Amino acid sequence: MSDYTPIIGLEIHVELKTRSKMFCQCPADHFAKKPNTQTCPVCLGLPGALPVPNKKAVDWAILLGLALNCKVSHESKFDRKNYFYPDLPKGYQISQYDQPLSTDGYLNIDGKRFKIHRVHLEEDTGKLLHVGTDTLIDFNRSGVPLVEIVTEPDFHDSEDVKRFLEELHTIVRYLGISDADMEKGSMRLEPNISVSLNINELPNYKVEVKNINSFRYVRNAIDFEVKRQIELLEKSEKPKQETRGYDEKKQTTYSQRSKEEAQDYRYFPEPDIPPMVFKEEYINKIKSNLPELPSAKLNRYVEKFNLKKQDAYTLSRDINVANKFETVLKIQVSDNIKPADIANVILNKKDRSSLTVEEIKEEVKKRKQPIHTDEKILALIIDQTLKSNPKVVEDYKKGRENAIMFLVGIVMREMKGRADAKLVIDKLKSRIEKLNAKS
Ligand SMILES: [Zn+2]
Numbered sequence: 001m002s003d004y005t006p007i008i009g010l011e012i013h014v015e016l017k018t019r020s021k022m023f024c025q026c027p028a029d030h031f032a033k034k035p036n037t038q039t040c041p042v043c044l045g046l047p048g049a050l051p052v053p054n055k056k057a058v059d060w061a062i063l064l065g066l067a068l069n070c071k072v073s074h075e076s077k078f079d080r081k082n083y084f085y086p087d088l089p090k091g092y093q094i095s096q097y098d099q100p101l102s103t104d105g106y107l108n109i110d111g112k113r114f115k116i117h118r119v120h121l122e123e124d125t126g127k128l129l130h131v132g133t134d135t136l137i138d139f140n141r142s143g144v145p146l147v148e149i150v151t152e153p154d155f156h157d158s159e160d161v162k163r164f165l166e167e168l169h170t171i172v173r174y175l176g177i178s179d180a181d182m183e184k185g186s187m188r189l190e191p192n193i194s195v196s197l198n199i200n201e202l203p204n205y206k207v208e209v210k211n212i213n214s215f216r217y218v219r220n221a222i223d224f225e226v227k228r229q230i231e232l233l234e235k236s237e238k239p240k241q242e243t244r245g246y247d248e249k250k251q252t253t254y255s256q257r258s259k260e261e262a263q264d265y266r267y268f269p270e271p272d273i274p275p276m277v278f279k280e281e282y283i284n285k286i287k288s289n290l291p292e293l294p295s296a297k298l299n300r301y302v303e304k305f306n307l308k309k310q311d312a313y314t315l316s317r318d319i320n321v322a323n324k325f326e327t328v329l330k331i332q333v334s335d336n337i338k339p340a341d342i343a344n345v346i347l348n349k350k351d352r353s354s355l356t357v358e359e360i361k362e363e364v365k366k367r368k369q370p371i372h373t374d375e376k377i378l379a380l381i382i383d384q385t386l387k388s389n390p391k392v393v394e395d396y397k398k399g400r401e402n403a404i405m406f407l408v409g410i411v412m413r414e415m416k417g418r419a420d421a422k423l424v425i426d427k428l429k430s431r432i433e434k435l436n437a438k439s
Pocket of ligand 1: 021024025026038039040041042043044143
């Protein structure tokens with residue numbers, strides 16, 4: 001076994017679903033739109049165009065910071081991050097450098113605390129499309145509001161990373177600020193990974209794996225990297241500081257380019273956008289929009305409604321499903337219905353998101369209604385069942401109590417749900433006794 005500990009930090013990009021882009025009036029929803037139909041001088045970076053920040057995007061980024069237990073900065077500003085790449089027509093990206101919107105947060109997962117370094121706002125870049133030997137550029141995505149969440153290098157286990165990302169994904173959906181659809185690229189995951197002999201000592205290198213679009217792939221990429229880096233170190237080679245890509249098919253990572261240091265970007269304050277000042281009452285107003293978060297909901301379901309933890313977890317994962325559960329709960333379908341009855345109806349359905357409140361209500365009612373049993377048919381089915389299973393009947397007579405359940409199963413199936421299991425057991429037992437007395 002190796003003595004190395006993985007040291008992992010995360011950068012997560014989330015596209016906000018505001019109506020317009022970050023600094024102009026173009027629509028922000030760019031998915032599957034005809035290329036270059038949603039652009040203007042601002043998001044194309046034409047000379048003289050002036051960016052105006054989208055207030056909603058700023059508020060939502062602050063809201064996310066609050067949901068992640070961050071301190072919101074009272075003073076914040078935008079900066080230019082200078083680098084050259086074809087998907088960036090201005091030659092710089094408007095981002096935030098030394099005064100991000102919020103800092104120093106955390107998320108608790110299964111009793112472990114993972115610290116969040118910062119949450120800041122920036123603009124997305126254009127998209128490169130490779131067609132044959134040509135590369136085309138679509139600027140519809142250019143300028144779409146993007147929140148970047150940076151964690152501390154607090155993770156030592158790829159499974160913890162996966163759990164953290166799942167929780168973050170659920171929170172983002174709860175807040176309603178992004179679809180966080182990874183297939184469409186509206187949530188992008190970048191772990192940076194190194195290994196160390198001392199858990200408290202950051203190695204002087206790290207490997208960043210770019211743009212992974214599933215939680216499982218992140219876990220696989222981390223596991224692969226940890227193994228690769230340990231193998232290098234054990235051969236007395238130092239892993240290179242670099243950016244790598246993830247190959248889904250081979251489940252491996254591959255070298256892309258050596259990693260730029262922050263100073264390579266030459267950040268400087270964006271001169272066209274005045275610094276932002278947030279008063280305490282403004283931040284409090286945003287805070288008042290925070291919904292009950294998934295972990296709090298889960299705990300409440302367990303404590304107040306006595307649901308099993310796994311059931312409460314499943315119910316609370318999707319805010320729409322959770323809302324339906326709570327709506328039916330409030331309607332109070334009838335007196336003898338417990339929260340668990342409603343939960344069971346929802347949990348038993350495969351497609352929970354399309355289930356309506358009305359359907360849940362009806363199903364709960366139906367299940368709680370006493371079943372009308374045709375006693376004549378029941379007696380007939382019981383007789384047939386006893387006749388065709390003499391060996392099982394003998395077993396039961398010899399004292400094997402379990403044998404009766406086998407017979408109950410057959411009778412229930414024949415009755416097609418039109419009989420209560422307890423009634424069937426009683427009738428079966430008394431019938432066997434009667435037959436016994438006769439013989
Ligand atoms: Zn525009």
